[in-house]
Amino acid sequence: MPEGKSLHIYNTLTRKKEVFKPLNPPFVGLYVCGPTVYSDVHLGNIRSNLTFDIVYRYLTYLKYNVRYVRNITDVGHLLDNDEGDDKIEKRARLEKIEPMEIVQKYTNNFHVVTQLFNLINPSIEPTATGHIVEQIEMVQRILDNNLAYEINGSVYFDVKKYSGEHNYGELSGRKLDELLEQTRDELEGGDEKKYFADFAIWKKASEETIMKWDSPWGLGVPGWHLECSVMSTKYLGQRFDIHGGGMDLKFPHHECEIAQSIGADGVNPVKYWMHNNMLTVNGTKMSKSLGNSFLPLELISGDHPSLEQGYSPMTVRFFMLQAHYRSTLDFSNEALQAAEKGLKKLMTTITTLNKLESSEKSSVNISFLIKKCKESMNDDFNTPITIAHLFDGVKIINSINDDKESISAKDLENLQDHYNTFVFEILGLKIEHVNSSNDKLANALMDVIINIRNQSKEKKDWETADLIRNELKRLNISINDGKDSSTWSYEE
């Protein structure tokens, strides 16, 4: 554990920051709602996964043994049209291929994108279709406890009965009678449900439905909240430490998960609920249905009407980390460009740091800087503050490099270790644009060219020197003249 204040996490359930105390240290169970694989992941999914990527990385840094479970929803995300229709099947009909082809296609897409953004793979990535048996069993347990009822081959969770003994709405802060008032009008259209807030945990499948399974209630599909309850229980136990997801899942999805778990096993499943906030564009939520979202690959290529240029995955990652996960984050070209330059500055400084020379003693306070970084991460994973501290260090490192300050060998080692740990392991940034260094031929050729140019410069033949520089510029190679030597790099 780091010295100073220990890790605090904002718990949605209690609406305050709490000291993080795992149920069974050093083990930590982390469950995150993964994507429904019926179309390309969009940037909002990335922010959510990034949030919990940081949680996973930091807990691991704190020496916890984390089991990180993130599901793939490949069935059961029912559309609200009473046809037993689900998103994946709808898409399959649209693309005229098998539902499982849709699932595979977009699961692959998701994995490509998570790799791009350097998101660590979960310990277990279970699928809903792989846990149909367990889902049926859970439905049965809820039925056995008289908290669900069967009608026409579908099974509904009995919210009214459940709320007699338990607090339905404890997570989202909703009250049933308030909800009722708001939905009364829509209740008229003869529904199978006995009560407006009841939700399907097993839904009868129509004739045409391709993906369906046999159950004690006939052919059908699992309800759309059920898989998370089932898979978290199976892999993390009836009660586990952290459950994460986007704020828009708080209600009804996560509320229903709690009800199902209590309904089936009598255990409130989660100790700490964490919810990340939304990405916005011009102040409005970025969402698929509003059509204002970018696909990750569009963002990288810049191939989108509202993008002025492409942005690298690490630029986007850094950009997102400059805002706290519980705040909304607004997307704009200006903000992205700022992040791009900021990241470059940070990375350049790390190169400087790794080449720094030590002195007899330090004139700078390294341990203070390191302590501040840990404190900010301990404060509910406050990455923007951590980054601000890292930039304070940038000034220190450059001052040492300019011989305005000095650093001892031991401090230097600590500082290098600190930056490598925080920037690469905890924030999960990585150096992009692998430069010339791997390309031996290019390096050798450039050495020759730079040598020739240096000779021209010595003769004050500026015309030739400039010609070489300009011609290389056309090949996207830039020459930077330093004090004693010239360096070169590929332009992005």
Added chain:
RNA sequence: GGUUCCGUGGCCGAGCGGCUAGGCAGUGCUCUGCAAAAGCAUCUACAGCGGUUCGAAUCCGCUCGGAACCUCCA
């Protein structure tokens, strides 16, 4: 309509009773044959009006403006 949240300098975005946030842009400077890059320094704030307090961006009230959830979305 109900519930919840937010309004910080040119832009993004922290802080949430007293102490420089940070990044980008701007300005000045250093380096330099020139350029570029880089570095250093520095200027713009807390939606409005009241209140609590020795002291408020930070707490309370009201007003104005915006958002999210209540239906699938991370």
